[in-house]
Amino acid sequence: MRTALVIGDFARATHLSVKTLRHYHRVGLLEPAEVDPHSGYRYYRLDQIPTAQVIKRFRELDMPLDRIAAVLATPDPAARNRLIAEHLDRLESELARTRDAVRSLRDLLAGTAAPIQVGHRSVPATPAAVVRDEVTPETALSWLRGALGELSATLLAQGLTAAGPAGGLFPDVIFTEQRGEATVFLPCDGPVQPLGRVRPDVVPAAELATTLHLGAHHDVDRAYGALAEHVTRHALAVDGPLREYYLVGPHETAEESAWRTEIGWPIFRAR
Amino acid sequence: MRTALVIGDFARATHLSVKTLRHYHRVGLLEPAEVDPHSGYRYYRLDQIPTAQVIKRFRELDMPLDRIAAVLATPDPAARNRLIAEHLDRLESELARTRDAVRSLRDLLAGTAAPIQVGHRSVPATPAAVVRDEVTPETALSWLRGALGELSATLLAQGLTAAGPAGGLFPDVIFTEQRGEATVFLPCDGPVQPLGRVRPDVVPAAELATTLHLGAHHDVDRAYGALAEHVTRHALAVDGPLREYYLVGPHETAEESAWRTEIGWPIFRAR
């Protein structure tokens, strides 16, 4: 009992604030070794200091409290390391995103970005293999990567050939509501058999205002902005999903700077 | 009027959600060009798209909304760039912090960190030049840097010589309440004249449990934990500010890995 620490002592020992320690108790992340049932005083043991330090490190890495709890509750070191590695991966991709955002911000502010060319194009109805799923803007990119991979693999397995570049359909609600049902498709020269998430379907014909976006996908909003401006200025707006064609995409190369994406915005039929 | 966009169109054009746009209106960050007084409908102009894109980029860099508003309200490009550079600096130091935390976490989990040696030491009352300020754990390090610089410069200017390593006094409340009045001191061989934040004072004598912390300051909590454990286990605890001596510190080298800090925890007089 002489080695029990009241909350203030434990705060000094761990550099976690008293408020934080109470919060961790409330949510069950770090329970005091003993709580006086009368006074409510929390008592911590010395051997809880290392646990508190580990929690503190995870928080410095912005790991959510429930994930920290999950890590601490995982006794198997391999499974535990997997959870940690996952988080470090997430951190790293966030870091990459930050780097991209810095570069993109510099471009925007410097006004050095190339002006965006808008053209018009008619696409016919096209038989294709498709994957359809509920996505959010954050999950969209990795979902796209996986779905494109699955489509290519399925066509290959069924002896079919791609009859054009892969593409995607994104209904408005994805942008206004931050989630909705997106479609990726890969046109093919014969009917695909349903397998996994892959289904046969026909991508509808469309009249599109288009622009070509070069490089990584994270700053396509400039292309979208340019199309929106064009379509509005010329009073061409019409309902329908936004469309992307992956001329060079994640299924061809991991080198994002080499990607070429055609963005299409639905418009009135030109003639 | 034909070029006005309702909120959903503007969301599609900018990839900001409708909820987000309403929020930005509420807080005054991005006001619609027009609001119908009857229906409350928000109308945006095409030339607001670039502004929205800039805001989006800043948000991807986690800049707080009020700072973004400040940047947008700053017409002078130089002042504007200063605000942005400031934020990028903050980002960078956070990045460094993250890297440190990853390394430190690995050490903790691997258990490869060297065991921490605790000793006892008696320090006499010492005349010194001091700077005292309200600090929080986050601001502590940069405050320390500045105050140490000011102390060295002031002694030099007054023809005085440091009579020992610089140090700091940190009362309990800084750790339990996340803020409090800290003191940095630099012992000197004569009475310093008050100048700037610098005052003469006497650093009180103390009996200390001590340990030597090598390297950057961010993982001193391991040293604190070890001292807390030692002091508790041997029932030596006594009230008083925690103490640090910067044997090699930020005023000598910017290379954090070279820093040597003695951490002192007040204890009962040994004899």
Place this chain on the structure above:
DNA sequence: TTGCTCCTCACGTCACGTGAGGTGGC
């Protein structure tokens, strides 16, 4: 006229911090 889009309002989320008002331990 239908139904889609827009509106407001109140509340939720996450990880705490703030502060009031009060009790307990040495």
Place this chain on the structure above:
DNA sequence: TTGCTCCTCACGTCACGTGAGGTGGC
């Protein structure tokens, strides 16, 4: 006994998201 430390409870912060209930525009 004093005063410091502890307690709970309710509310605030930040940047939105959720969802109910209702109106407006084409």
